[in-house]
Amino acid sequence: xxxxxxxxxxxxxxxxxxxxxxxxxxxxxxxxxxxxxxxxxxxxxxxxxxxxxxxxxxxxxxxxxxxxxxxxxxxxxxxxxxxxxxxxxxxxxxxxxxxxxxxxxxxxxxxxxxxxxxxxxxxxxxxxxxxxxxxxxxxx
Amino acid sequence: xxxxxxxxxxxxxxxxxxxxxxxxxxxxxxxxxxxxxxxxxxxxxxxxxxxxxxxxxxxxxxxxxxxxxxxxxxxxxxxxxxxxxxxxxxxxxxxxxxxxxxxxxxxxxxxxxxxxxxxxxxxxxxxxxxxxxxxxxxxx
Amino acid sequence: xxxxxxxxxxxxxxxxxxxxxxxxxxxxxxxxxxxxxxxxxxxxxxxxxxxxxxxxxxxxxxxxxxxxxxxxxxxxxxxxxxxxxxxxxxxxxxxxxxxxxxxxxxxxxxxxxxxxxxxxxxxxxxxxxxxxxxxxxxxx
Numbered sequence: 001x002x003x004x005x006x007x008x009x010x011x012x013x014x015x016x017x018x019x020x021x022x023x024x025x026x027x028x029x030x031x032x033x034x035x036x037x038x039x040x041x042x043x044x045x046x047x048x049x050x051x052x053x054x055x056x057x058x059x060x061x062x063x064x065x066x067x068x069x070x071x072x073x074x075x076x077x078x079x080x081x082x083x084x085x086x087x088x089x090x091x092x093x094x095x096x097x098x099x100x101x102x103x104x105x106x107x108x109x110x111x112x113x114x115x116x117x118x119x120x121x122x123x124x125x126x127x128x129x130x131x132x133x134x135x136x137x138x139x140x
Numbered sequence: 141x142x143x144x145x146x147x148x149x150x151x152x153x154x155x156x157x158x159x160x161x162x163x164x165x166x167x168x169x170x171x172x173x174x175x176x177x178x179x180x181x182x183x184x185x186x187x188x189x190x191x192x193x194x195x196x197x198x199x200x201x202x203x204x205x206x207x208x209x210x211x212x213x214x215x216x217x218x219x220x221x222x223x224x225x226x227x228x229x230x231x232x233x234x235x236x237x238x239x240x241x242x243x244x245x246x247x248x249x250x251x252x253x254x255x256x257x258x259x260x261x262x263x264x265x266x267x268x269x270x271x272x273x274x275x276x277x278x279x280x
Numbered sequence: 281x282x283x284x285x286x287x288x289x290x291x292x293x294x295x296x297x298x299x300x301x302x303x304x305x306x307x308x309x310x311x312x313x314x315x316x317x318x319x320x321x322x323x324x325x326x327x328x329x330x331x332x333x334x335x336x337x338x339x340x341x342x343x344x345x346x347x348x349x350x351x352x353x354x355x356x357x358x359x360x361x362x363x364x365x366x367x368x369x370x371x372x373x374x375x376x377x378x379x380x381x382x383x384x385x386x387x388x389x390x391x392x393x394x395x396x397x398x399x400x401x402x403x404x405x406x407x408x409x410x411x412x413x414x415x416x417x418x419x420x
Binding site: 029031045048049050052053055056057062136137138139140 | 314316349350381401402403404405406407408409411412417419
């Protein structure tokens with residue numbers, strides 16, 4: 001009986017240890033930054049906040065995704081006042097996602113957008129999914 | 141001694157398993173959406189975001205509660221420009237909560253409100269409680 | 281063998297129990313409130329929300345930190361329209377942090393600020409760190 005007992009015990013310990021490891025596996029802090037305002041000052045604030053987070057938390061320990069939706073999508077257009085800073089953010093490792101729902105409503109195509117931009121079906125949905133996956137949320 | 145030992149071990153394993161189950165019990169993604177702005181464009185943005193989340197994440201896998209407080213409470217009034225869309229959101233399974241603190245300050249009673257609305261003592265308190273209970277937070 | 285076995289088992293149970301305790305150790309609900317808007321109505325809304333959270337959740341069970349950055353830092357200046365309410369919040373146990381990045385950009389020194397204010401290197405970084413440490417997030 002003692003052998004079965006030991007086997008069950010060891011199996012359980014391995015299972016519990018794996019579970020604990022899952023929780024702490026990825027030590028990077030992940031941040032999802034929302035831009036949904038029309039105001040270009042908010043766009044610049046978002047980009048400034050991202051730079052400050054990278055400096056304050058050490059860029060190598062942090063993973064940042066910006067999600068633009070609603071009137072905020074205009075921030076990621078090729079001709080936006082923020083275009084140069086958006087490209088710079090990409091070079092600094094930031095993912096920049098535009099909402100395809102908004103783009104369809106505004107009749108925008110990828111040709112209108114900054115070439116560094118990537119796409120998500122729903123900006124609001126992306127914010128929810130990322131938080132659910134453990135990202136912290138910042139809305140500048 | 142071995143029997144006591146086995147009993148303690150099995151009790152502990154059951155306890156640990158129940159704890160793990162608690163954490164993952166409810167697989168629905170829960171979202172609390174805050175409306176605290178005066179601007180009706182933000183009210184419509186909130187309702188549009190909710191529709192997009194329900195479409196993007198599949199309405200049957202997501203549970204959404206909108207909480208209006210401060211100037212945002214006006215969105216849930218019976219005569220609000222958003223009244224029809226608010227009723228439609230309710231029909232789509234969204235909970236729509238108005239802050240009673242704000243209503244008292246604005247001298248509003250349930251008679252002034254959209255009949256689909258429910259109430260919470262404090263809108264800000266509700267946002268905190270829901271996040272603490274695992275809801276993701278969206279402020280459009 | 282049984283003694284070694286018992287020793288390993290008891291060690292593991294102690295470890296697992298400590299881990300579980302870590303997670304639930306602090307039963308206080310912690311909230312980080314962001315002020316990054318220029319509009320003094322948002323500053324007053326933040327202070328009102330904090331009062332309501334303290335009343336709704338019971339002040340002794342909640343720990344609140346306000347973080348002001350960008351144009352929101354002006355809320356914590358000695359001559360702000362909100363100065364008296366800010367001092368009152370401090371007396372009610374709220375931590376009030378101003379962003380040093382913003383202060384440098386605005387050429388503000390601690391002499392310009394409300395004496396109850398404390399400082400963080402980056403306001404946006406602080407929001408991320410606190411959420412990562414389990415704080416709920418409120419942006420009024």
